[in-house]
Amino acid sequence: MPTFTEIAKATKQKREIKLVGVDMYIITDKGIPKFDDIGPFKCEFISNRGTKVWPGFVSPDLLQVNWYRCRFMATKDVQDADINTFLDALTKKGWWWSAAQKLWNYDGEAGFSKAY
Amino acid sequence: MSTQHVVTMLPGEGTGPEICEAVRLVIDASGVNIKWDYEDIGLDCLEKYGTLLPDKTIQNIAKNRVALKGPTTTPIGTGHKSANVTLRKVFDLYANVRPAKLIPVLKRPWDKIDIINFRENTEDSYAAIEHMVSDEVAQCLKVITWPGSYRIADFAFKWAKANGRKKIYCVHKANIMKMTDGLFLDxxxxxxxxxxxxESGDIIVDNCCMQLVRNPAQFDCLVLPNLYGDILTDLCAGLVGGLGFAPGANVGDGCAIFEAVHGSAPKYAGMKKVNPSAVLVSGIMMLRWLKEEAAAARIEKAMFAVLDERKHVTYDVGGTAKTDEYAQAIVDKMHANA
Known part of the structure; x- marks a missing residue:
């Protein structure tokens, strides 16, 4: 008789996973970061506390802290090694970052949320 | 002539437009001078603009700095961003003020409930930072910041002091989430x-829920992070009679949006059946925010009188009146009281 845990684990389905970008968590006291394209990665949006601050309208009232989520999407097929190169380049440009989160599509669907 | 206020009216969808017309009828009859600026929001905008919250609406609110909003619905699982959450984030409406006060006509098992909830409205797990970090693990970041926590607490204490309140408690789970809820509490x-x-103190969220249903009279003001606030404010609304009378204000530094917290009840749309009280009480909160206390008090007194008489009340409180008939009864009562 299988346990509930064994039954649950057996339900896992094979999904096609594709690397499509990376969320970078940048720490800066100099306001909203600006980025040129870095290799095959292009900055799509920047959010602060979950609110999009670039591109588009930003309320002058908006509280921003010194921690920005910067979403970089790949402009061509990329591999994990491209992320390593990207991180090196970003660091060499002087950006201080707290974390990087790879963005994957699962069976063609985004496995990551948009910003408000 | 009194000062004219320009207010963005967001009727929303479903029963929203008929509710907002009833509320406008009452507010306009209160003696306050308001120019209403109508804008679109909600599901009806999807076909027209491809979004629940058009840029034109955002620009209008940015100009007027105050809005009264009818109910809207967020489609589940379609990828469309909630208009409500977007409004709060775009305008940084960090203080969700949700009073829960017993209304005499609604018979409840308690003698007194008079709680003001101050829910932080922009952070926590509502920061919309979610990832599938492997093919079998989803992760949501709970974002709590020092300035975000400090200002909601400061807002609550300042509001409490200005309104003669005596006691504020911080609701948290800092015994488990020591970094995030710990920062909020600090x-x-x-x-x-x-x-x-x-007087100030703190209470763990699960204990707070139990205490609220056992003895709600012990609470005065509560300050809560976003997610606990979402849940406990509805719990408090349930204690005093449900969402039909529950007002809400979303306030930032210089901009405020007042709204009912109930849904748009699309199955009743066009039937003029639903109770507009939640939007009306939100409108009363708005008038007080606009420093129109006399008009707010006139409406409040007339509304309670109409509810007490039970002659012209909607079906949910045992009457047969239509939405607009209830509103007209309040207007008539205001004129009779004048």
Whole structure:
């Protein structure tokens, strides 16, 4: 008789996973970061506390802290090694970052949320 | 002639337009001078603009700095961003003020409930930072910041002091989430030092829920992070009679949006059946925010009188009146009281 845990684990389905970008968590006291394209990665949006601050309208009232989520999407097929190169380049440009989160599509669907 | 206020009216969808027309009828009859600026929001905008919240609406609110909003619905699982959450984030409406006060006509098992909830409205797990970090693990970041926590506590204490409230408690789960809820609690304690005349304390969220249903009269003001606030404010609304009378204000530094917290009840759309009281009480909160206390008090007195008489009340409180008939009864009562 299988346990509930064994039954649950057996339900896992094979999904096609594709690397499509990376969320970078940048720490800066100099306001909203600006980025040129870095290799095959292009900055799509920047959010602060979950609110999009670039591109588009930003309320002058908006509280921003010194921690920005910067979403970089790949402009061509990329591999994990491209992320390593990207991180090196970003660091060499002087950006201080707290974390990087790879963005994957699962069976063609985004496995990551948009910003408000 | 009194000062004219320009207010963005967001009727929403479903029963929203008929509710907002009833509320406008009452507010306009109160003596206050308001120019209403109508804008679109909600599901009806999807076909027209491809979004629940058009840029034109955002620009209008940015100009007027105050809005009264009818109910809207967020489609589940379609990828469309909630108009409500977007409004709060775009305008940084960090204070969700949700009063829960017993209304005499609604018979409840308690003698007294008069709680003001101050829900932080922009952070926590509502920061919309979610990832599938492997093919079998989803992760949501709970974002709590010092300035975000400090300002909601400061807002609550300042509001409490201005309104003669005596006691504020911080609701948290800092015994388990020591970094995030711990930071929220630390900021609250720091702010409390500035207000020595107001009693302050803290309570763990699960205990707070139990205490609320056992003895709600013990609470005065509560300050909560976003997610606990979402849940406990509805719990408090349930204690005093449900969402039909529950007002809400979303307030930032210089901009405020007042709204009912109930849904748009699309199955009743066009039937003029639903109770507009939640939007009306939100409108009363708006009038007080606009410093129109006399008009707010006139509406409040007339509304309670109409509810007490039970002659012209909607079906949910045992009557047969239509939405607009209830509103007209309040207008008539205001004229009779004048």
């Amino acid at each position: 900021a609250f304690k720091e702010v409390a030092k500035k207000y020595p005349d107001i």
